[in-house]
Amino acid sequence: KLFYFIFFSLSLKYSLKYFLTATSGLPDFPEFVASASVNGVQVGYCDSNIRTAEPTQDWMKKLVKDDPQHLDWYSEKCFGNQQVFRANIDSLKQRLNQTRGPYILQRMNGCEWDDETEEIKGFNQYGYNGEDFIALDLQTLTWIAPKPQAVITKLKWDAEKARLEHNKNYYINRCPGWLKKYVKYGRSFLQRSVLPSVSLLQRSPSVVSCHATGFYPHRARMFWRKDEEEFHDGVDKGQILPNHDGSFQMSVQLNVSSIKPEDWSRHDCVFQLAGAETDIITKLDKKVIQTNSVSLSEFPVGPVVGAAVGVLLLLAVFGFFIWKRNSHGEIQLIFPLNLMIIEVHPPILRYSSG
Template identity: 95%
Template sequence: MVTSKDKNNKDENFFSSYDAVKYSLKYFLTATSGLPDFPEFVASALVNGVQVGYCDSNIRTAEPTQDWMKKLVKDDPQHLDWYSEKCFGNQQVFRANIDSLKQRLNQTRGPCILQRMNGCEWDDETEEIKGFNQYGYNGEDFIALDLQTLTWIAPKPQAVITKLKWDAEKARLEHNKNYYINRCPDWLKKYVKYGRSFLQRSVLPSVSLLQRSPSSVVSCHATGFYPHRARMFWRKDEEEFHDGVDKGQILPNHDGSFQMSVQLNLSSIKPEDWSRYDCVYQFAGAETDIITKLEKKVIQTNSEFPVGPVVGAAVGVSLLLAIFGFFIWKRNKHHGFVKIETCSVAADWRGGSFLEERY
């Protein structure tokens, strides 16, 4: 592994999209039906992609998950009480929503998943504020709020009836506007004040080449970095390429850092050509890239690499519950849902406004 300056391959558009927003507060609320051994309701609060609070239908209360957040709720106990109350309230509402959806859609088999992702973003340099609130069902966009026009957007015909009803609820729309433009940013600024040293730190990753067997793909894995403004790719002869490459998403570790990987299929690469390939990790704001040459001697096999830190940190049971939304939420600038295979239905969408909101 070597570290070298390599600005020519920097994707400035990619990093500028991250730099435009300094801080974000996002709430992921997920209700499920038909998933054994999984809570019916899970909610997570994240600041800049790091989980700071968590609750589910089993523990029935909100819990801070970062030391600086624990200090905040110690100074302001009512803050945690508010979260616990809303957690319980949303649990009841989402449970009713799931039951209603199953009836309306005549569910025949399989699990169902209803999600809401809402929150705000704040640029502490320009003071620009953006709010967002959208729902998805079974991994697909269902309805989203446009705060500029104070109207709901229905990307699917099945949601038009709900849109028309919600658009007519003017008091509720004004409540949404006030919450996302005023209250949510105020809370985000408070969180940033308490967690500034944590949120503004910069940590480079440990990068390794991993392979489960001599015939399997090689995974270039970076873990322990913060913040999540990073990208990885494979190069051939110092040029980025995509054939036989599978890019993974950035996932959180248990300690508030992040991990990501990019896989390379070796089936069409001759051993004598390995020296032409390398893996590149780029970090926003960093002058240097971390470059890892494709060499047999540096590849850790299934028996060598530490399964706990690399895999366990991301898929441990407790963390899986906490970040459930990440696995069916498309992690891109559009904040969209990605379709998943869940419940099968035998009827078209019917009815009106089955969804309710609690803040």
Template identity: 65%
Template sequence: MQWVALLTLKHSLRYFRTATYGVPGFPEFVGVATVNEVQMGYCDSNIKTAKPKQDWAMTLFEKNPNHLEWYSQRCLRSQHVLRAEMNSLKQRLNLTEGPHILQRMNGCEWDDETGEITGYNQYGYNGEDFLALDLKTLTWTAPKPQAVLTKLTWDTEKATLQENKNFYIYICPKMLKIYVKDGRSFLQKKERPSVSLLQRTPTSVVTCHATGFFPETAEVFWRRDGEEIHEAVEKGDILANNDGTFQMSVEFNVSSVQPEDWKRYDCVFEFSGFKDDIVVKLDKSTIRTNWGKGSQGERTTHKRATENNKEKPEH
């Protein structure tokens, strides 16, 4: 099968920050920077400094150590700011017992064809949307009644609002363009996965397992007669492999499918950035199993999947 890469026109620089209270075994603060959905850097309240997570980012910071120092200082500042904001929210909402999680996602997108710039700054609290900044009106929107008081307070901070606008409209896109240029060979890399059908026993679900793909902007799903199905299907999360690629599985309960109907089903790997999909037909002869002729293949596949799924420490 010939794969044709499509040109990526939209690029993104996003910062994810998380402050926690009363969450055992998790840092009180975590910060992650991504470029085009690929993690570029990381920091937390334990290591107290920014760490590049890609070779091209490390090279960039080695050429410009002030830039890495800027990120480290920003990490420390964000930790204190989010901690103060969480304490303020706890008092304002009259919350005492934990756990509490305050999240902030901000950054920008740049369309390198049209030149359009989009900035955003959003907060979530305990798993729900809390506040979002409207850069056109320089006011905050509050989807929850509990956030209205915070919105009214933050709307009065005109200098901070203008600083936000300058960062998201001018500084952030400028940085993003530098990152895209320096990391282009990595960010545009496309790795084709291997896709297999697995089944532990004759009565088990059939798992469609894709591994070794990059980047992670992919979908795996089951179809019947060319149409995506959701009934009797359970999709797993995208997981990181040790080599920097990703894997993903989606299970299909075939117990109610008659043998003569198996040929109507297939599993599809759909990759953002490629024109052609990988399609694997539901066929007993191609399923790797734990019994009969396919036992060795299944053991090998599961061994590789298990090895790939061992997580490396974040820092």
């Protein structure tokens, strides 16, 4: 009951997030990709190939038509950040004595705003080759360095008081101001509630995937139950992924190899959407399971090295991805729809404000 209350109370918040990624050593992939999202929906995109910012939602296109300078600012920042990130990667390769790629430098920054309490939260975080490095603490106006390798950068950036004040003003005033403007233009889109279509997919003889697609907002959860009680054994929950139309999809897999045929009817899949009055419940029934169907969420999110270029380019179009190093030391692609700390492992980086 407590989780139910907390889960649905989150729907009052709005977020504006920027995902910037620079790469070196990834053939046929843009050297620089930047994406802006509001509540997990991409609203703007640019990369080193198109060299300009482009709005990706109809209501955002209307906003930049009313205020062309807004788009000009984004295009200028896109080009400027591309140069800074490229120089940073070259510097990191030298300082860390790295001779083999790929090299991936990332930043996630932005702000959150609660339209009821007016609470504002800003964030600015970096990542390099999937490893943690440094994040800005706006409360103390200092940089957090969780690793010894980042201390030099922390000391240098902590001494740049003018830039720290600029950051404070940007994340506490300017960013929330823009976010409120975006919410004003896209309110009907951002405040809509759309339930998904839910299907059971047979991934393998032993695995059934419950797949939901077309829902909005992205604050949703899906789980398997037995006798109306949630369970976790043999369950693998997937991430929430964006669709091209601004909606979302997700899946949760169930290993059915140990379930007796007479017990299948005791299991069901439950989908819950923030703000929705009812859940979508799908019984585990062999008669309704679809086979030979592959959705975006069924693609394996594996190591970047050796990954298909076509999939990488598809992800670049969405702009919602982060490379993160796993426990085996491999760099993997993930979709950061919720705020997560992505930090870096370098010494001194050049600083790009905003």
